[in-house]
Amino acid sequence: MTRLKWPLILLPLFLLSGCWSKLEVDEQVFVFALYIDKGDQPGTVEVTISSPLPNRMMSGQQAGSGSSNGRFYAMISKTGESVPDTIRLIQKDLSRQINFGHTSVVVIGREYAEAGIGDLLDWADREPTFHISSFLITAPGKARKIAELVPLYEQMPSEVLRRMSLQRTLYTTTVKESLIAHYSKVGFATNYMSIQAKALPSENEKKENWAGIQGTALYQDDKMTGTLPTNEARTIAWAADRLRKQAYTVEWDGGSSRASVLFYNLKAERKVRMTREGPVFTIHLKGVGSLVYKKDAKQRSDTELSRIVTELLNVKVDKELNSALHKSKILGTDVLRLGLLLEWNYPDYWRKVRENWPEYYKDREHIQTESKVEISVITNKP
Amino acid sequence: MNNQNSILEQIKEQLSANEDVVYQHFLIHGHSCALIYIESIINIPILQDQVSKVFIEQAGKADNWESLAARLDQGTLFPLPYVPAATLEEAIDQLVQGKALFCFNDARKIYLFDLAKYEKRAVSESKNELVVIGPQEAFIEDIATNLSLLRHKIKHPDLKTIRYEAGKYSKTIIYIVYIEGLCDPNIVEELDKEIQAISIDGVLGISYTAEQMKKGNHTPFPQFQYTERPDSVAASLLEGRVGILQDGTPSALLVPVTLFSLMQSSEDYYQSYMAASWVRMVRMFFGVISMLLPSLYVAITTFQPEMIPTDLLLTIAAARENIPFSALTEAFIMELTFEGLREAGTRIPKPVGQTISIIGAIVIGQAAVQAGIVSSPMVIVVSITGIASYIIPHFEMGLALRLLRFPLLIIGGTTGLFGVFILTFIVFGHLVNLNSFGTPYMQPLAPLVLSDWKDVFVRVPSPEMKSRPTSYANRNLRRQKSK
Numbered sequence: 036m037t038r039l040k041w042p043l044i045l046l047p048l049f050l051l052s053g054c055w056s057k058l059e060v061d062e063q064v065f066v067f068a069l070y071i072d073k074g075d076q077p078g079t080v081e082v083t084i085s086s087p088l089p090n091r092m093m094s095g096q097q098a099g100s101g102s103s104n105g106r107f108y109a110m111i112s113k114t115g116e117s118v119p120d121t122i123r124l125i126q127k128d129l130s131r132q133i134n135f136g137h138t139s140v141v142v143i144g145r146e147y148a149e150a151g152i153g154d155l156l157d158w159a160d161r162e163p164t165f166h167i168s169s170f171l172i173t174a175p176g177k178a179r180k181i182a183e184l185v186p187l188y189e190q191m192p193s194e195v196l197r198r199m200s201l202q203r204t205l206y207t208t209t210v211k212e213s214l215i216a217h218y219s220k221v222g223f224a225t226n227y228m229s230i231q232a233k234a235l236p237s238e239n240e241k242k243e244n245w246a247g248i249q250g251t252a253l254y255q256d257d258k259m260t261g262t263l264p265t266n267e268a269r270t271i272a273w274a275a276d277r278l279r280k281q282a283y284t285v286e287w288d289g290g291s292s293r294a295s296v297l298f299y300n301l302k303a304e305r306k307v308r309m310t311r312e313g314p315v316f317t318i319h320l321k322g323v324g325s326l327v328y329k330k331d332a333k334q335r336s337d338t339e340l341s342r343i344v345t346e347l348l349n350v351k352v353d354k355e356l357n358s359a360l361h362k363s364k365i366l367g368t369d370v371l372r373l374g375l376l377l378e379w380n381y382p383d384y385w386r387k388v389r390e391n392w393p394e395y396y397k398d399r400e401h402i403q404t405e406s407k408v409e410i411s412v413i414t415n416k417p
Numbered sequence: 418m419n420n421q422n423s424i425l426e427q428i429k430e431q432l433s434a435n436e437d438v439v440y441q442h443f444l445i446h447g448h449s450c451a452l453i454y455i456e457s458i459i460n461i462p463i464l465q466d467q468v469s470k471v472f473i474e475q476a477g478k479a480d481n482w483e484s485l486a487a488r489l490d491q492g493t494l495f496p497l498p499y500v501p502a503a504t505l506e507e508a509i510d511q512l513v514q515g516k517a518l519f520c521f522n523d524a525r526k527i528y529l530f531d532l533a534k535y536e537k538r539a540v541s542e543s544k545n546e547l548v549v550i551g552p553q554e555a556f557i558e559d560i561a562t563n564l565s566l567l568r569h570k571i572k573h574p575d576l577k578t579i580r581y582e583a584g585k586y587s588k589t590i591i592y593i594v595y596i597e598g599l600c601d602p603n604i605v606e607e608l609d610k611e612i613q614a615i616s617i618d619g620v621l622g623i624s625y626t627a628e629q630m631k632k633g634n635h636t637p638f639p640q641f642q643y644t645e646r647p648d649s650v651a652a653s654l655l656e657g658r659v660g661i662l663q664d665g666t667p668s669a670l671l672v673p674v675t676l677f678s679l680m681q682s683s684e685d686y687y688q689s690y691m692a693a694s695w696v697r698m699v700r701m702f703f704g705v706i707s708m709l710l711p712s713l714y715v716a717i718t719t720f721q722p723e724m725i726p727t728d729l730l731l732t733i734a735a736a737r738e739n740i741p742f743s744a745l746t747e748a749f750i751m752e753l754t755f756e757g758l759r760e761a762g763t764r765i766p767k768p769v770g771q772t773i774s775i776i777g778a779i780v781i782g783q784a785a786v787q788a789g790i791v792s793s794p795m796v797i798v799v800s801i802t803g804i805a806s807y808i809i810p811h812f813e814m815g816l817a818l819r820l821l822r823f824p825l826l827i828i829g830g831t832t833g834l835f836g837v838f839i840l841t842f843i844v845f846g847h848l849v850n851l852n853s854f855g856t857p858y859m860q861p862l863a864p865l866v867l868s869d870w871k872d873v874f875v876r877v878p879s880p881e882m883k884s885r886p887t888s889y890a891n892r893n894l895r896r897q898k899s900k
Binding site for chain 2: 044048049051052053054056057058059060061063065067087089090092134136137139164166190
């Protein structure tokens with residue numbers, strides 16, 4: 036037994052691991068972003084991977100421009116029947132092993148999104164090296180087009196998209212959240228990008244592709260159903276509890292007085308209660324912000340002013356939220372995942388409506404909204 | 418001594434090829450006698466002043482040979498202590514150990530004077546265990562001086578010193594020192610047995626003694642603490658540990674040891690407790706680094722690159738590009754080079770010592786990276802590890818961690834993090850299994866003794882340490898009056 040001790044200890048070690056599973060860093064392609072589009076032929080999908088080219092970043096110089104020897108990243112596209120198929124096709128032509136361990140952004144083209152992203156979600160669910168904490172983003176046209184944005188501050192377009200999502204300025208969604216929504220039949224939303232050619236002073240007024248977020252794309256059952264513009268998108272993001280900072284502006288006195296408030300503490304509370312007519316959802320929005328700009332025609336005192344602004348803001352936020360919810364109802368997309376709330380509180384009822392939840396949400400759902408904002412007035416007045 | 422030859426003849430015969438032996442002959446009242454000594458190891462002025470001169474004076478005053486011999490026998494002739502030798506062999510034995518022999522040829526008697534004086538250096542500053550504040554003196558090669566340094570620190574009759582002699586030819590003096598009532602008597606007993614059992618030709622350094630006592634215990638981790646600081650020995654004795662001092666060696670041994678006692682430095686007790694606690698935690702951190710960092714780096718970059726933050730991965734990937742070796746080979750080359758440089762740095766004669774640092778810094782630091790043979794992150798990892806292994810205050814402990822680094826590196830490069838964890842686990846198992854003279858090596862962590870944690874990862878202020886650690890003796894625990 037003593038003679039067998041060491042072989043016995045080391046046997047499981049070498050059964051489970053060993054140098055044959057070794058892969059050096061310079062034998063791998065780290066995919067930083069995935070761009071998924073509908074292929075030219077019906078029923079096909081075009082997958083683009085974006086990965087850095089470490090051999091072009093000489094160590095110690097990666098912060099420099101290095102444009103003399105081309106870009107720091109490579110984009111490889113292939114069209115195939117499904118997402119995993121296409122990735123195999125890409126791998127076939129590569130000298131290095133694809134690794135999804137560092138994929139942080141998945142961009143979906145609008146056409147592909149409208150046709151359904153079930154294929155992609157299923158792959159994300161099964162690929163062991165893929166991290167489902169990656170961000171999911173929707174592009175207005177082709178997803179590939181987004182990849183052509185100019186990374187002004189970062190090294191790669193994927194880095195721009197990742198950092199943009201990390202800012203949480205609008206409806207930031209991860210693959211994980213979309214998987215949850217997908218499996219539980221509720222809706223979800225992602226950021227909806229915009230891209231346009233702009234002359235940039237830093238690039239000698241050369242026209243470059245500048246990417247931004249123009250709103251929110253709504254999804255129900257793995258299909259994109261529609262979009263919301265910025266104003267409604269931000270309020271729905273607030274209601275979904277994923278907004279970090281936001282500025283709102285109100286006008287009164289027939290447009291001669293205005294004020295802007297920067298909210299730095301945004302909270303939302305969603306509740307459900309059962310009535311005879313069915314469940315009633317209540318959404319409370321709470322926000323604390325400070326007055327960052329005012330133009331008051333009548334020189335009111337700060338106390339009075341903040342009362343007026345608070346009132347107006349409450350109305351405005353409420354209106355934006357209701358209009359957003361209205362649109363989501365028309366599209367049959369439970370973007371705030373109220374279904375999950377119902378499942379948690381009234382599981383029996385949920386079981387009854389689960390199958391037809393989008394229809395139910397469209398026709399019968401009753402949602403009350405209420406918003407409450409607080410404003411502090413900070414001045415540098417001497 | 419009933420031989421017909423005169424004893425002087427016999428002595429001369431036995432010491433025939435020892436030409437540094439001095440024979441000084443006297444003729445008193447018609448009787449011949451001689452003073453025999455080895456010049457280089459005898460205190461000559463005292464010998465002349467207190468023995469030769471006194472003897473001639475007394476012989477002149479004495480009326481006859483008999484009265485002189487009688488006084489000599491009574492032990493009142495010389496102002497120095499002296500003893501008669503029982504046998505000729507003993508006398509010669511003592512002669513080479515630094516005694517002067519007074520030999521009466523006719524009376525067939527030999528008296529021994531203890532006038533040994535070996536060359537020794539002065540007490541100097543501690544070179545290997547530096548402290549900023551606190552005592553600076555260190556032990557030297559002379560056992561009497563070392564005992565005097567220790568007795569200067571602890572002035573109590575309970576400080577016991579037991580004397581041994583080991584080595585057939587070297588006849589080295591070894592002392593076990595301990596404080597009765599504080600230490601575990603079983604340890605003293607065990608040490609007594611072990612030292613008595615030492616039977617080798619020469620005991621030239623204290624590590625000879627240590628290795629003889631460590632029989633059959635195969636572990637890279639030190640079972641003894643070496644120190645050259647009298648204050649470390651004193652503090653350890655006060656904690657209930659036992660010290661071993663040896664003639665001819667400037668360091669002492671302390672037993673028992675625990676892993677955590679080897680992570681402590683004397684400085685910890687001389688600095689403010691906050692600074693000491695912080696430094697101690699830094700030390701623990703770097704202890705782990707020194708063992709694990711290269712293997713973790715190799716394992717993560719070759720098996721689990723997902724674990725590296727994206728930006729860092731880019732930097733590493735850019736540096737690894739075009740490196741002809743695998744990360745494991747690269748790490749091995751660098752570690753081996755570092756080991757070689759370190760060894761060369763220790764062995765190189767001082768005047769050419771600079772060469773090593775220049776070659777080392779330029780060849781490893783610059784040229785290897787620029788030539789694209791190794792990547793710069795690897796150089797950083799190896800350098801940090803190299804520095805980390807010298808942060809551990811006890812050299813032996815640092816050595817153990819450094820040795821373990823290599824198997825860990827190989828397993829990390831072949832089986833990834835999984836292998837690193839398994840091997841680390843095995844090392845921990847080994848540590849928990851070890852004991853040093855009955856004290857568990859990982860105490861007070863395993864077995865868990867929370868009351869001793871006041872002096873493990875942090876050092877609490879001295880007034881809070883009211884009791885001695887239970888790790889070593891577990892008796893007479895109170896060391897401060899409770900208020």
